[in-house]
Amino acid sequence: MAPQATLQAIRDHVVAIKGPLTTPVGKGVRSINVSLRQRLDLYACVRPIRYIEGIPSPMRHPERVKMVVFRENTEDVYAGIEWEAQTREAQAVIAFLKDRMGVDVAKDSAIGIKPMSRRASRRLVARAIQYALDHDFPSVTLVHKGNIMKYTEGAFMKWGYEAAHEMFGDHVVVESDIEFQPDGKVPPGKVVIKDRIADMMFQQVLLRPEAYHVIATPNLNGDYLSDALAAQVGGLGMAPGANFGDRYAVFEATHGTAPKYAGEDRANPVSLILSGVMMLEYMGWAEAASAIGQAIRKSISDGLVTHDLARQIPGSRELKCSEFAGAVIERLN
Numbered sequence: 001m002a003p004q005a006t007l008q009a010i011r012d013h014v015v016a017i018k019g020p021l022t023t024p025v026g027k028g029v030r031s032i033n034v035s036l037r038q039r040l041d042l043y044a045c046v047r048p049i050r051y052i053e054g055i056p057s058p059m060r061h062p063e064r065v066k067m068v069v070f071r072e073n074t075e076d077v078y079a080g081i082e083w084e085a086q087t088r089e090a091q092a093v094i095a096f097l098k099d100r101m102g103v104d105v106a107k108d109s110a111i112g113i114k115p116m117s118r119r120a121s122r123r124l125v126a127r128a129i130q131y132a133l134d135h136d137f138p139s140v141t142l143v144h145k146g147n148i149m150k151y152t153e154g155a156f157m158k159w160g161y162e163a164a165h166e167m168f169g170d171h172v173v174v175e176s177d178i179e180f181q182p183d184g185k186v187p188p189g190k191v192v193i194k195d196r197i198a199d200m201m202f203q204q205v206l207l208r209p210e211a212y213h214v215i216a217t218p219n220l221n222g223d224y225l226s227d228a229l230a231a232q233v234g235g236l237g238m239a240p241g242a243n244f245g246d247r248y249a250v251f252e253a254t255h256g257t258a259p260k261y262a263g264e265d266r267a268n269p270v271s272l273i274l275s276g277v278m279m280l281e282y283m284g285w286a287e288a289a290s291a292i293g294q295a296i297r298k299s300i301s302d303g304l305v306t307h308d309l310a311r312q313i314p315g316s317r318e319l320k321c322s323e324f325a326g327a328v329i330e331r332l333n
Contacts, residue, residue, distance in 0.1 A: 002032050007039060010248055017251040017279050019272065022259065034080060036250060037073045042243035043120060044127050045071040047226040047254055048278070054300045055234035056312040062233050065209045068137070069229065070128035071222025072156075073243060075120050078219040082112035116152040116218060118159050125160035127244070128216035129168050132191045140164075140172075142195035143217040143225060156218050157195050164193045198225070205229060230254060237308055240274035242282070251279040265320040268306040270296060273328070295331040299324065302331075 010016045023031040036042065047069045051062040059065070083090040090111045097103040105111075125142065132140050142161070146154030164172050168191075175194035178186060186192055196204060198221045205212060205228070217225060230239035236255035243250045253271035261267045273296060280289035299305075303316040304327045310318035319327060 002035050002039075007036075010036075010040060010250065014247070015249050015251075015279060015283060017272075017276055020253055020255060020257045022257045031080075033252070034078055037243050038079075040243075040245055040248045040250065041074065042245040042248060042250055043073050044124055044244040045069075045073045045222060045226075046131075046242045046244060046278075047071065047222075047230075047239060049226070049229040049233055049239060051233040052238060052297055052300055054303075054313070055238060055309065057232060057234050059206075059232050065205070065229060065232050067205070067209070067212055067229060068131065068135075068214050069222055069226040070124060070131070070214065070216045071226060072116075072120055072124040072217070072219050074219075075116050076152075076219035077112055077114050078223075079113065079115055081115065083110065085110040114149075114152055116156055118155070121156045121159040121218075122163040125163045125216045126167050128214050129164060129172065129191060129193070132214045133168070133171055137191070137213040138186065139175075139192040139194060139212065140214045140216055141201075141212050142193070143198050143201045143215055143221055144195065145198045145221065146195075147197055153198075153218060153221075160195070160216060161193065201225065202228060205232070226254065235308070237268040237271050238274070239271055240278050241271075242275065242278045244282075249279070249282055251275040251282075265322050266307050267321050268308050269321050269324060270306075273325075291332050292328065294333070295328045298331045299327040302327075 021032045023033065037045070049065055049067045049069065051057065051065055083093065085108050090109065091107070093111045094105045094107060094109065097105055129140050131137070142157050144153040144157045146157045161174070171189070171191060172193050173187060173190045175192050178184060178192065198217070202225070205225070209232070215225065226239070227236060230236045233239070239254040241252050241254040243252070253275055255271055258267060273292065277289045277292050280286075280292070303313065304319055304324065305313060305316050306321060306324050307318055310316045
């Protein structure tokens with residue numbers, strides 16, 4: 001399902017863009033998307049969340065959502081280390097936990113392992129902080145569930161602060177330190193490092209989105225949170241994505257597949273086109289990237305949209321997928 005020739009092509013060419021790939025639920029092959037990230041060590045899943053004027057949104061002020069999610073891409077429960085209930089492997093782990101660790105687990109349990117390493121956590125947070133510095137974002141927020149999973153998610157938070165101090169000491173300030181300053185203001189040129197519990201963060205991005213800018217998070221939290229943020233600006237069809245390692249980069253739409261629309265020339269291509277914009281930016285082709293982004297915004301402001309948006313925007317004109325691409329091309333400067 002993931003041919004060696006495909007992996008080698010990505011290694012040879014360094015940069016790639018791909019469409020969504022279906023992952024069976026509860027059975028069948030494991031995620032090819034996850035396999036690509038692990039085998040190419042694409043450790044940072046980066047998902048910018050921005051509102052495009054004219055897109056229907058459930059939010060009163062979707063324009064306040066301007067965040068970039070950095071999701072660790074290789075560890076956590078997404079590592080795929082799990083065994084089906086009542087298999088020999090699951091029973092062996094359950095027996096080990098009871099006999100060697102003194103932990104009782106129901107014998108009919110499925111078992112999964114949640115590895116989170118210092119190395120992977122630090123490099124993800126470091127990449128997020130560097131991005132904030134390079135793009136003049138005022139804060140990086142570490143999102144975790146460290147109050148419950150103290151030695152995995154709690155360690156992610158600890159290692160994140162550790163990386164911030166050791167690697168960016170002259171350029172960052174911790175949120176708690178600002179509170180004790182007389183004026184409570186952030187020193188000029190400094191990026192604020194803060195952390196939030198994952199479930200509380202879902203409330204925060206709804207009520208105070210303007211307070212958050214770059215988010216660094218473990219794998220599963222990042223998947224949930226980036227999808228929820230995409231909904232705030234109009235849905236996954238508007239959200240691009242990229243997977244970065246130190247050697248390779250693979251760009252892809254944030255959304256999954258929609259088999260019922262296959263061959264109908266009906267789906268919304270914006271997420272994938274914007275992923276292409278991210279790819280051009282990564283390659284240093286900033287002028288081309290900017291032109292395509294502007295052309296997408298102009299097409300939408302002109303009321304030229306695909307089926308999913310046309311049914312929500314009064315007075316708009318519904319276009320086929322290919323026709324929308326044509327509208328974008330016509331508006332390229």
